Amino acid sequence: MRRSLPRAPLATRATALHPGAWWLWALGLATAASRTTNPLLLALVIVVAGYVVAVRRTDAPWARSYAAFLKLGVLVLVVRLVFAFFLGSPVPGTHVLAELPEVPLPEWARGVRIGGRVTAEGMAFALYDGLKLATLLVCVGAANALANPARLLKSLPGALYEAGVAVVVAMTFAPHLVADVRRLRAARRLRGRGDRGLRGVVQVGLPVLEGALERSVALAAAMDARGYGRTARVPAAVRHTTTALTLGGLLGVCAGTYGLLAARGAGFGLPVLVAGAACALAGLRLGGRRAARTRYRPDRWGARAWLVSASGAAVAALMIHAAGVFPEALTPPAVPLHAPPLPRWPAAAVLLGLLPAAVAPAPPTGKEEKSHS
Amino acid sequence: MIIFDQVSVVHDGATAPALPPVDAHLPEGELCLLVGPSGAGKSTLLGTVSGLVPHFTGGTLHGRVTVAGRDTRTHKPRELADLVGTVGQDPLAHFVTDTVEDELAYGMESLGLPPATMRRRVEETLDLLGLNELRDRPIASLSGGQQQRVAIGSVLTPHPRVLVLDEPTSALDPPAAEEVLAVIQRLVHDLGTTVLMAEHRLERVVQYADQVLLLSPDSGARLGDPAALLAVSPVRPPVVELGELAGWDPLPLSIRDARRAAGPLRDRLAPHAPSPAAGPPSANPATATPNSAASGSAASGSAAPLAEVSRLTLVRGRVTALHDVSLSVRAGETVALMGRNGAGKSTLLGTLVGMHRPTRGQVTVAGRIPHRTRPAELLRHAGLVPQEPRDLLYADTVARECRTADADAGAAPGTCRSLVSRLLPGIPDSAHPRDLSEGQRLALALAIVLTARPPLLLLDEPTRGLDYAAKARLIAVLRELAGQGHAIVLATHDVELVAEVADRVVVLAQGEPVADGPTHEVVTSSPAYAPQVAKILAPQPWLTVGQVRQALGDEPGPRDGGPAR
Structure with missing residues (x-):
């Protein structure tokens, strides 16, 4: 018997979701998180992102970064709370948790406080604020875990491709460096020196850098021999136009941004910015002609990619709308102290972010254990 | 296909040229093996074909190298990329992307081939090299042999007419090396690719070569028939040495040719054959006798073992690197650890110097537990030369x-x-x-x-990158150390080295010992691990040319009565 609900296909090279869709989804969640300080809503965002990561990430190396982002989020939260505890908080409050001795500071350091009264309101405010930052980090971590960064760079315009390759190489370089440091520290033991502690790291520094340099030179030679940097012959006129468009476009973007930010001249800001951006894009496009390269099996933006990115966009849009409708519920005040409410409609909106868990292609399961060597 | 016209290279700051003047013409569809001692300029000559010398490395190229009509002086490496595929010594330094399929496509993308063509060629290459199972795998998770095949595949997809390989099998275990060589031979036979290859382990590759380009600092560069050139080469595999010793003409290059000629030699050697119990092939009789007694069975013996491993299991992450390994090593004994890349050889050596903490089981070195001993103290009891001496x-x-x-x-x-x-x-x-x-x-x-x-000396893959002269020196040093009472444990893929120095061989597979016994018993029972001399003279238990030479030397009328053909 066939299932009534069509199940998401297994992720293969052909069906894999466009990495850009994952980023749009994650940025949508992050935008939503930036509109609220309600800890219940923020926790819900974290749970949604975490659930999607849990069911849709592969066992590729980049997918393991999620745990690192989670830890970073916790660290941010803890740092924020520790600072609020020792440095005080501008939030007035009546529930005193502890009274620290206040360090007297000179006149010029007015506005800075060390020690003093610690209030429950101040800590609650710090918690809400820290949780918001941590949620943003978790959203970025989710995108990182779900989207292959190398494939994302492959979607760059042709003129930027070589820069993209440099970034990919740099990204694979860092793990090599870490492995080298480990190996060389272990080798210190063979010379009868301790393999622990900071000294071990410092003493192997130079050999590690030498090894890294040798490896990069070998890689550069290999890339050169494989045709990296081959360019097509382009007429001089096109080359000059490219340069003019790119330079002019960047100038326009700068001037436009200045116009937008300056107090006066907002009138010319936007059109100049748009024109500059258009010029720069045209320059990039024209510049892409110089690159002779083609793309092997680029990721396609299909219906599933639309659904995934739309779910992120919907969460963001609904939350921005809700921020206007229920300001009290989305940014619960720390004073007076009370348990934050869970607003029903915004919570339902956040749950829309779960859509990718159903529509995105599933990672292959039941795969054999990788035989490590 | 490749024309070297009075080629010579002088590196920046050097006074003497890096290689003797080369004047040679390699025709299309030939497998040409570059032979020469270390430092003869093999890698430099390979670099001139891909244009990396001098465009990338600097230095001055004298003369002219032409590949399919393109002069490498006026064409940069990237402009030769569609014609010449190059794989260097370290495949890991070759990879630009992170998965197998992307890596195969990378070169074609750079050349701007249409997507449909790329797709077709990737599939063809996956099949040709047997990589289809691995297509989505991250490259970092592959074994050495698999990585080498991916590296070769990644330069094959643009359909180069010339393939330049620097030491393609040196880092591989014998089965993986055969896998790679089978692929290379298929390319030459089926696709007509011209292959120029440098390799120290001649015993693995020489039978596949159509031509040999001999580089030697004394007599310059010569291109010609493999058998004729190896007869005068300063470096040569055991099969050629044995052929010369026995006076075979033409010199055999493959085991098969040698076996055909070996009948009379086997008859001559039959009365001198070492009895299986006489044990190790060590040339030093003083050490041979006690060792063979100790090596017969690990449990018996009078002297207390220097290092003792009992029921060692080592789990790292989710991988069981070693499982239930027991091993004891006595003073004066040389033990060889063999097995595939990733079988746990290096991990076992590392455990003996306390780099890893056993998950279960016991390791003692001179009565101490390595990972709990201070490094400065352990140094006096066990020393390890790692795979990468640097x-x-x-x-x-x-x-x-x-x-x-x-x-x-x-x-x-x-x-x-x-x-x-x-x-x-x-x-x-x-x-x-x-x-x-x-x-x-x-x-x-x-x-x-x-x-x-240290009484216990451990060596991890010591012959990687060594030529035959350096290897002979290492063998002499190891024999001397064993004679002085050092216990030596080697992890190696080099069956010829094992035949020369080891008393006992332990074969590991997936972290478990699958064979443990005297060298001649273990290596002759497995085709992958048997040295060339053993294969040629089987069923007689000879392992090295040195043994045969000694036996023939003892014979009353040496050489002149040799089997003539």
Whole structure:
């Protein structure tokens, strides 16, 4: 018997979701998180992102970064709370948790406080604020875990491709460096020196850098021999136009941004910015002609990619709308102290972010254990 | 296909050319093997074909190299990329992307081939090299042989007419090497690719070569028939040595040819055949007798073992690197650890010097538990020369390295330096350790380890990158150390080295010992691990040319009565 609900296909090279869709989804969640300080809503965002990561990430190396982002989020939260505890908080409050001795500071350091009264309101405010930052980090971590960064760079315009390759190489370089440091520290033991502690790291520094340099030179030679940097012959006129468009476009973007930010001249800001951006894009496009390269099996933006990115966009849009409708519920005040409410409609909106868990292609399961060597 | 016209290269700052003048013409569809001792300029010559020399490395190229009509002086490496595929010594340094399929496509993307063509060629290449199972795997998770095949595949997809390979099998275990060589031979036979290849382990590749380009510092460069050139080559595999010893003409290059000619030699050797119990092939009779007694069975024996491993299991992450390994090593004994890349050989050696903590089971070295012993103390009991000897070297000159080694080991000043000079004369004090050749670096690392006089000496893959002369020196050194009572444990893929020095062989597979016994029993029972001489003279238990020479030397009328053809 066939299932009534069509199940998401297994992720293969052909069906894999466009990495850009994952980023749009994650940025949508992050935008939503930036509109609220309600800890219940923020926790819900974290749970949604975490659930999607849990069911849709592969066992590729980049997918393991999620745990690192989670830890970073916790660290941010803890740092924020520790600072609020020792440095005080501008939030007035009546529930005193502890009274620290206040360090007297000179006149010029007015506005800075060390020690003093610690209030429950101040800590609650710090918690809400820290949780918001941590949620943003978790959203970025989710995108990182779900989207292959190398494939994302492959979607760059042709003129930027070589820069993209440099970034990919740099990204694979860092793990090599870490492995080298480990190996060389272990080798210190063979010379009868301790393999622990900071000294071990410092003493192997130079050999590690030498090894890294040798490896990069070998890689550069290999890339050169494989045709990296081959360019097509382009007429001089096109080359000059490219340069003019790119330079002019960047100038326009700068001037436009200045116009937008300056107090006066907002009138010319936007059109100049748009024109500059258009010029720069045209320059990039024209510049892409110089690159002779083609793309092997680029990721396609299909219906599933639309659904995934739309779910992120919907969460963001609904939350921005809700921020206007229920300001009290989305940014619960720390004073007076009370348990934050869970607003029903915004919570339902956040749950829309779960859509990718159903529509995105599933990672292959039941795969054999990788035989490590 | 490739024309070398009075080619010579002078590196920047060097006074003498890096290779003798080369004048040769390689026709299309030939497999040409580049033969020569270390430092003869093999890698430099390979670089001139891909254009990396001089465009990438600098230096001055004299003469002219033409590949399919393109002059490498006027074409940069990237402009030769559609014509020449190059794979260097370290496949890991070759990879630009992170998965197998992307890596295969990378070269074609750079050349701007249409997507449909790329797709078709990737599929063809996956099949040709048997990589289809691995297509989505991250490259970092592959084994050495698989990585080498991916590296070759990644340069094949643009359909180059010339393939340049530098030491494609040196780092591989014997089965993986055969896998790679089968692919290379298929390319030559089926696709008409011209292959130029340098390889130290001639015993693995020489039978596949159509031509040999011999580079030697004394007699210059010569291109010609493999058998004729190997007869005069300073480096040659055991099969050629044996052929010369027995006076076979033409010299055999493959086991098959040699076996056909070997009938009379086997008859001559039959009365001298070493009895299976007589044990090790060591040329040093003084050490041979006690060792063979000890090596017969690990459990018996009178002397207390120097190192004892019992029921060792080591789990790292979710991988069981070693499972239920028991091993004991006695003074004066040489044990070889063999097995696939990733079978746990290096991990076992590392455990003996306390780099890993056993998950279960016990490891003792001279009565101490390695991972709980201070490194400075353990140094005096066990020393390991790692796979990459440069991991041991931190200083910027040989002299300074030796001084710190003396200080680390608490030895008299000058101990390490005199050891270096004894192991390999001619290493200058002022040289930077990274500028030394592989053989010199190994000698320096070995001297540093020996400075503390550890009774247990461990070597991880010591012959990687060594030519036959350096290997012969290493063999002499190891025999001498064993004679002085050092226990030696080697992890190696080099069956010829094992045949020369080891008393006992332990074969590991997936972290478990699958064979443990005297060398001649273990290696002759497995086709992958048998040395060439054993294959040729089977069923007689000869392992090395040295043994045969000794036996023939004992014979009353040597050589002149040799089997003539």
